[in-house]
Amino acid sequence: MRKWLVTIIAIAVVVLIVGPGVLYLLWTGQSRPMATVEHVNLERFMGDWYVIANIPTFAERGAVNAIERYRLRDRETVDIRFTFRQDSADGEAKEYTATGFVEDTMSNASWKVQFFWPIKFPFKIIRLADDYSHTVIGVPNRKYVWIMSRTPELADSTYLSIVADLAEIGYDTAQVEMVPQVWPGSGTGGE
Numbered sequence: 001m002r003k004w005l006v007t008i009i010a011i012a013v014v015v016l017i018v019g020p021g022v023l024y025l026l027w028t029g030q031s032r033p034m035a036t037v038e039h040v041n042l043e044r045f046m047g048d049w050y051v052i053a054n055i056p057t058f059a060e061r062g063a064v065n066a067i068e069r070y071r072l073r074d075r076e077t078v079d080i081r082f083t084f085r086q087d088s089a090d091g092e093a094k095e096y097t098a099t100g101f102v103e104d105t106m107s108n109a110s111w112k113v114q115f116f117w118p119i120k121f122p123f124k125i126i127r128l129a130d131d132y133s134h135t136v137i138g139v140p141n142r143k144y145v146w147i148m149s150r151t152p153e154l155a156d157s158t159y160l161s162i163v164a165d166l167a168e169i170g171y172d173t174a175q176v177e178m179v180p181q182v183w184p185g186s187g188t189g190g191e
Helices: 002-028 156-168
Strands: 047-055 063-074 077-086 093-102 110-116 119-128 134-138 145-149
Touching: 063 093, 134 156, 145 156
Parallel strands: none
Antiparallel strands: 047 063, 047 145, 063 077, 077 093, 093 110, 110 119, 119 134, 134 145
């Protein structure tokens, strides 16, 4: 019985020590670096971003009216709040919170995001409009991406340009899905 307990404890310790690193390597796809924008003014980047399109994670499937909210806690830490409605504008309200840690303080464009301890996932700001009207967040393994705007709508020409850029850097753009933004008075299907 004691050997069984020692084995279980040993496995648990190995998973706790090695597991996050292995998960990180699987998530990042280290073999293909991802370029970021040259510089992000964190104060200007804070606030609400409407998710226009993405390659969704399991938690984002069926999201409607998705918004990422960023609040600067200090010079290198960002509080992140993701809200949406499930499956329709009247669907169940959902919310997830995370913490962003600015890794590259020269550019402020490379973060690690932690939804639960101890795992942190890479977060790369790969496109940002000069006027901070839209942005694109990617992950190095090209499995997920978020196209976001300060408003619930994004010009078709801008969206098509972003998708072309994503294809060029190795994303499977057939996986990119529009996220319905249905707000009253926005011209996006609201009353």
